[in-house]
């Protein structure tokens with residue numbers, strides 16, 4: 304018997320970007336799209352083209368650059384303007400998909416759309432028919448399907464399939480359903496939509512009650528053949544169903560679900576790290592599949608079992624998701640071959656200029672650290688990805704602090720006009736550093752959030768700082784990496800300021816015009 308292949312529709316770049324505080328730039332979206340193509344997802348939802356010029360540009364770039372693999376989807380409300388924007392953004396896609404949607408629950412229709420059932424039905428049909436004039440692959444979503452009247456849902460799905468939709472999506476928009484209820488809904492749709500054999504059934508689950516993955520799997524058990532999900536479970540509110548969890552559930556329990564995906568599971572971990580770095584959202588250590596502890600064993604009885612046979616306490620092998628267990632330790636005496644080899648093992652295919660640049664950074668790091676771990680290397684590579692044109696570059700810093708003195712920081716920033724240097728006092732070394740940087744750039748910076756964590760363990764661990772700053776109601780993140788946490792913090796702050804200036808422009812009070 305042939306095992307059905309479940310399509311993975313990745314929405315990291317669309318619903319994932321709706322994670323509060325996340326704002327990906329065009330080149331960052333492209334970098335993630337390339338990783339998703341390597342992961343072999345079936346569809347990349349690249350954005351919502353009418354939403355902003357940046358989203359339009361990102362969908363266009365992804366459509367132009369990602370070839371020979373996934374279909375590229377653009378989201379559109381059920382209206383001609385939105386569909387026209389999606390059509391234009393997807394012009395260069397090899398396999399464009401228009402994803403149009405309208406809400407079908409009574410609460411959404413009455414209070415949000417202010418439309419009757421008849422109007423929503425007519426609008427959905429019109430939108431699908433209009434989209435089909437431009438592309439063959441049209442997906443229709445009934446937003447808030449899980450809180451909609453089941454017979455109305457079946458009526459609208461029948462109508463949109465007749466109008467040309469090749470995929471009908473059943474979203475649990477607010478994460479309200481439960482596995483048995485959602486499974487029954489999918490079965491009901493299969494039994495009550497007469498033309499359902501002409502369309503694929505997709506599901507799109509949110510995690511408000513922590514059941515998005517369980518609900519998606521229940522839908523698969525009842526005949527859904529596409530799941531919409533996001534890397535690291537990013538998405539609106541509590542997020543979408545996590546791609547890595549759905550894929551690894553199907554992979555690990557293939558004999559139970561009797562379904563598989565086309566995903567190259569060895570790319571999962573690398574993609575997860577890239578998304579976490581570029582989105583500025585850390586992965587919790589206890590996160591399934593990609594968390595730091597997902598394959599770590601703390602207690603003696605478990606360690607004993609794992610040493611005898613790892614399957615005693617591991618249902619998946621770390622290598623299957625791309626986490627290397629390599630015993631070769633890289634350090635200051637390691638050479639280029641070992642370094643290049645490790646990059647390849649970690650799934651990075653980089654040109655020789657990039658490898659050369661990274662090797663220099665690796666040696667600098669190895670001078671400051673006894674051992675360089677895989678996660679240090681991933682951090683170096685992902686930092687390379689997020690390098691942006693800079694207005695300001697940190698060239699020197701000095702901090703004095705103690706428990707009975709006022710912390711004082713001095714910074715020197717390079718700009719196109721030369722250097723600018725300032726000193727400030729603060730409530731602790733990081734505050735003093737941030738104040739010195741603010742004085743150096745010459746304008747007030749609105750700090751939203753600041754986190755620091757160790758990338759690896761040990762006293763010489765690489766520290767990763769993430770800083771969020773705000774301007775014109777938009778948030779910008781910066782990331783800094785160093786064995787010195789104050790330096791990591793300063794780099795992250797300057798990085799966030801650079802990103803902010805690229806979008807909001809340089810305030811008049813600025814000391815310098817900056818470097819570009």
Ligand SMILES: CC(=O)SCCNC(=O)CCNC(=O)[C@H](O)C(C)(C)COP(=O)(O)OP(=O)(O)OC[C@H]1O[C@@H](n2cnc3c(N)ncnc32)[C@H](O)[C@@H]1OP(=O)(O)O
Nearest residue numbers: 321351353354355380381382404405406415416446476539
């Ligand atoms: C469940 C989801 O995740 S849906 C996707 C959600 N994502 C986003 O909203 C991110 C991008 N959104 C945006 O940038 C903006 O909301 C835009 C550009 C889409 C629209 O902006 P605005 O025109 O300023 O409208 P605003 O967002 O305030 O309100 C939404 C409008 O769309 C209408 N609308 C909402 N969903 C739909 C739909 N599926 N089909 C047709 N109209 C819809 C609402 O009724 C409202 O109409 P009104 O302006 O006539 O009252």
Ligand SMILES: CC(C)C(=O)C(=O)O
Nearest residue numbers: 404444446447474476
């Ligand atoms: C646009 C739709 C599919 C959506 O994101 C939702 O309903 O959650």
Ligand SMILES: [Mg+2]
Nearest residue numbers: 318476507539
């Ligand atoms: Mg959603």
